[in-house]
Amino acid sequence: MPLYSFRCDEGCSFDASYTMDEVPRKRACQQxxxxxxxxxxxxxxxxxxxxxxxxxxxxxxxxxxxDVVSKLPHQAGRSTPITTNPLHATLPRT
Ligand SMILES: [Zn+2]
Structure with a gap:
């Protein structure tokens, strides 16, 4: 993401990253x-x-x-199944 420079009314200068379509013309000073x-x-x-x-x-x-997370890392689980065969879902779990 591009880095944009800002200067506040009090004289602070700082940089912030935004996508090119989200960069505001004004924002609150970080300091x-x-x-x-x-x-x-x-x-x-x-x-x-x-x-x-x-x-x-x-x-x-x-x-x-x-970053906002919705799960704890140890609860993440598998995002994609090992198999897509529906018959495998009926197999006993260990
Ligand atoms: Zn400031």
Missing amino acids: CDASAVRIITSVNLSRAGTAAFRAVESSLRSAHEP
Whole structure:
């Protein structure tokens, strides 16, 4: 996701990731909660898309916007069945 720069009325500057169709023109400041506007900066594509960039971006994002999970990891279960044959469902379970 692209990184957009914002500056608030109090003078704080920060970056935030958004998809290109979701980036707001204004948002709340991450540090002081004042109104912050998006500022236009040069595009930095040199590191975008690399594994290191994705790892840093994911780490930074998880501090403020942790992923929402619906199940505990040990309750995840199998997402796809081992077999699709309906007769196998009638076999005894161990
Ligand atoms: Zn601020």
